[in-house]
Amino acid sequence: MSLQQVFDHLDANMSTYKTRLSDAVAIPSVSNSQETEHVEATRSVLEDYTRCLLESIGATVDMREIGDNQEYPPVIFATLGTSASKKTVLVYGHMDVQPAQMSDGWDTEPFAMTTIDGKMYGRGTTDDKGPVLAWINAIEAYQQENIPLPVNIKFVLEGMEESGDSGPLQDLILSEADGFFAGIDYTCISDNYWLGQNTPCITYGLRxxxxxxxxxxxxxxxxxxxxxxxxxxxxxxxxxxxxxxxxxxxxxxxxxxxxxxxLPMTPEEEASYGPIDFNIDTYKSELGVTKLTHRTKAGILQHRWRxxxxxxxxxxxxxxxxxxxxxxxxxxxxxxxxxxxxxxxxxxxxxxxxxxxxxxxxxxxxxxxxxxxxxxxxFSWLGDTSDANYTAGKRATVRVHHKAADLTREGGSIPITLTLQEATGASVMMLPIGSSDDGAHSQNEKLNVSNYLNGMKLLASYMYEVSQLAAGR
Ligand SMILES: [Zn+2]
The missing domain is CATH 3.30.70.360 (Alpha-Beta Plaits)
Incomplete structure (x- = not known):
């Protein structure tokens, strides 16, 4: 089976993928910083590093300026494949990072990736350079195995996500609804985390x-x-x-x-909380609290999410x-x-x-x-977990992790999600690859080597499953 060939390729080339992530982490693309070094790095990680990688997999890259006088880093619009017989998947990600320095309490240099016990430490490893590279690596694996990519891909990659200033990008996206964002069938975003450390998740809602x-x-x-x-x-x-x-x-x-x-609770939604892998005591000790306002797992998750x-x-x-x-x-x-x-x-x-x-x-x-x-x-955002996009995500998860994904929501707000749904008029799904303990935005941010590898396999499988569903399989 061709997908196994892709998996084998990914297994065999892990050292390349680690080097790639290490190279990306070494570019200190700190979001919205006044430091010249950071401003230049945020521009360069898109204009040079990411652009070069995308062109190496054959994508057509269009750098788009936002704002006036280069006050913002550019946005990458990239296109890979335009086959009318394939579905088109939009991938969103960001290459900017939160600030980080040793004096904040890091154990290793934040911009020099260090692998210890299967964990790759460094700013941006999990948020969001690792997931962006996982897409590129998965696509490259198909190509190097001479297997046609099952879908067309479009990328929107930005350098302002961590600044919280998403207005200019949202304006650009909406203005391109009938341009770059026309003809997109599904959007897949890998920029959040599993609820815990052991069970993969698919995220379908944001407050x-x-x-x-x-x-x-x-x-x-x-x-x-x-x-x-x-x-x-x-x-x-x-x-x-x-x-x-x-x-x-x-x-x-x-x-x-x-x-x-x-929205009133439906019986289906009520039932969906049952299987979720979530431990109340672990959660309480993570927070350092002795009592929560709700006692049951469902009650706690519902009040965080819905x-x-x-x-x-x-x-x-x-x-x-x-x-x-x-x-x-x-x-x-x-x-x-x-x-x-x-x-x-x-x-x-x-x-x-x-x-x-x-x-x-x-x-x-x-x-x-x-x-x-x-x-x-x-506004809040809610996806339809029964549509083909989510079905592909669920199937891909079972294929890679041999268990069903927990269907989760996030209590926070990521406005770009709703904007992409509006601009494409199509389903948006969040498919995280990192673990809950990755420490995005925190000291000692990391991505597990296993999550990186399985994330590539997950995204490779997702593309495959999209094509299978389109073919009625
Ligand atoms: Zn992020």
Missing amino acids: GIVYFHVNVKCAKKDLHSGVHGGVVYEGMAELCAILNSMVAPNGDITITGINRDV YPSLSIHGIEGAFSDAGDKTVIPAEITGKFSIRLVPDMDPQKVTNLVKAHIRSFHNSTGSENEVTVSTTASA
Whole structure:
């Protein structure tokens, strides 16, 4: 069987693939840094390193500038194969990384990949250079075995992901909906992680977010509590009461109407949590907490993934130094966010929050100035796990790992996912290859050698299964 030949090739060439990843890690493409070295590296990792690799597998590479005056690194649009008889798969990934230096507490040089006990340590190994290279390696293996690639591939590879500034890329993608993104059948993103360390996952959902600032102004200047305390409607007291009125200590959101648009649970979804490999005690000890707001595995996962949550993040302008200060702050700003789930609408949520705060403020009798604004918002995303894209991912997982993938969601927000779905009008699937303990964004980021190799086999199998399903097999 031809796929076995691809697997054998991948097994036999692991040292090449490790060198490749090591070369990529050595380019310090730190996202959104002011350092000239990082700015140049982020440009170079795309324009030189990645472009060269893509051209070596025969892809047509189109470097696209975003923003003005080269303020952003370019985006790679690459095309490999245009056969009308094959499905076209879009691959998204990023070649920029989080900052890292030895003094942060790394045990090895972050930009010099070091392999210890089957773990390849280095910034970007798992997020996201390793997964991007896994695609290229898998494609190259088909080619070097003289087996026709089962699908056409398009790549979108960027260098701004870790900066959180995805606006310019989103604009470019949407403007190319009828251009580069026309004719794409499926999108596959490998830029997240398994839920644990042993069971492969397919991720089909992300939460959205709205971030709020609520500003309370109670006087024209800071006041002395010994002189004026007792007669002023103090802003801090009102702000704390406002924040407290929105969420209970057990996590319940107490804003009227907030849960109205939350998709009801279907029996199929309820059942899907049962088989997921997730240990409550391990999770609690990872977090260093003794009790969670929910007791069952399903309850915990559902409240991380498919129900909204409200978190209070901080108060700007409040006294927060050590020691005592008897101040009544004149003006403070509370910051909180709500994670959104299907089918919540960021604008509707904003309106509900504003109405809640207005009515709460009116009930206090204060004449303080209270204003609410939002700084960021993103819709949630939900894939259809029964479509052909996911079927290919599930089959590929069983082929490589000999067990079914856990169907997971992420509690965070990755806006590009929804943008790609909008631009292509087609199914998007997240197919992670890294383990939960890889430490993306953290010290000692790593990718297991086994995850790298199995990830290549997974992606090779996924391409094969897409073609099989298209052929009705
Ligand atoms: Zn990433």
